[in-house]
Amino acid sequence: xxxxxxxxxxxxxxxxxxxxxxxxxxxxxxxxxxxxxxxxxxxxxxxxxxxxxxxxxxxxxxxxxxxxxxxxxxxxxxxxxxxxxxxxxxxxxxxxxxxxxxxxxxxxxxxx
Amino acid sequence: xxxxxxxxxxxxxxxxxxxxxxxxxxxxxxxxxxxxxxxxxxxxxxxxxxxxxxxxxxxxxxxxxxxxxxxxxxxxxxxxxxxxxxxxxxxxxxxxxxxxxxxxxxxxxxxxxxxxx
Numbered sequence: 001x002x003x004x005x006x007x008x009x010x011x012x013x014x015x016x017x018x019x020x021x022x023x024x025x026x027x028x029x030x031x032x033x034x035x036x037x038x039x040x041x042x043x044x045x046x047x048x049x050x051x052x053x054x055x056x057x058x059x060x061x062x063x064x065x066x067x068x069x070x071x072x073x074x075x076x077x078x079x080x081x082x083x084x085x086x087x088x089x090x091x092x093x094x095x096x097x098x099x100x101x102x103x104x105x106x107x108x109x110x111x112x
Numbered sequence: 113x114x115x116x117x118x119x120x121x122x123x124x125x126x127x128x129x130x131x132x133x134x135x136x137x138x139x140x141x142x143x144x145x146x147x148x149x150x151x152x153x154x155x156x157x158x159x160x161x162x163x164x165x166x167x168x169x170x171x172x173x174x175x176x177x178x179x180x181x182x183x184x185x186x187x188x189x190x191x192x193x194x195x196x197x198x199x200x201x202x203x204x205x206x207x208x209x210x211x212x213x214x215x216x217x218x219x220x221x222x223x224x225x226x227x228x229x
Contacts, residue, residue, distance in 0.1 A: 031215055035217075043222075089155065097215060101147070101215060
C-alpha cells in the first residue's frame with residue numbers, strides 16, 4: 001500500500017490566489033481528515049469525512065476554506081483567496097474505524 | 113472537551129541517556145484511544161503506538177516503552193539509550209473510541225527531543 005498521498009509537497013503562492021491541496025487516502029479507509037500544523041496553534045483538525053460525507057467542519061477557520069470528497073479515493077482542500085496567515089503544513093490522514101490512522105507527508109503552503 | 117498537555121516543550125540529552133516524555137490528558141469519555149507520533153526533521157508524522165483506555169498494561173517495543181496510568185490520566189513515553197536518530201518532535205494524542213466520534217485526534221503541543229552525540 002502506498003499510504004496516504006498528498007500533493008503538492010510544497011506550494012508557494014501569492015496572496016489572493018486560489019490554492020488547492022489534494023489527498024488520496026488509503027484504499028478501504030472510510031474516514032478522511034484534514035489537519036493543519038502551525039507554530040502558534042500546533043496540530044489542529046480542520047474537517048473530517050466519513051464515507052465521503054463531511055461530518056465535522058467546525059475547525060475550518062473561515063469561509064475561505066472549503067473541502068470536498070467526491071469519491072472514496074480523493075479529497076481536496078481549497079483556500080480562496082489565500083492569505084499569508086494561511087501559511088502552514090497541511091496534513092491529510094485516513095483511518096478505518098478501530099484500526100489504523102495514517103498521515104500523509106503533508107503539504108507545506110507558503111502564501112507571500 | 114478533550115485536552116492533551118505535554119508540559120515539556122524541549123528536552124536535550126546526550127546519546128545513550130534515557131529520556132521520558134510526559135503526557136497528561138483530559139476527557140469525559142470512559143472509552144478512548146491514546147497515541148504517540150514522532151515527527152522527524154523531514155516533517156512527516158510517524159505512528160508509534162495506539163493504546164485503548166481499557167488496556168493499562170505497559171508496553172515495550174525495542175528501546176521504546178510506554179506507561180499508561182488511568183488513575184492519573186497520563187500516558188508517558190520513554191526512550192531508553194537514546195540515539196541521535198531519535199531527535200524529533202513527539203506528539204501525544206487522544207481520540208474518542210465511539211464510531212460517531214470519527215476517531216478525530218486531539219494533539220498535545222509536542223515535545224522536541226534533541227539527542228546530542
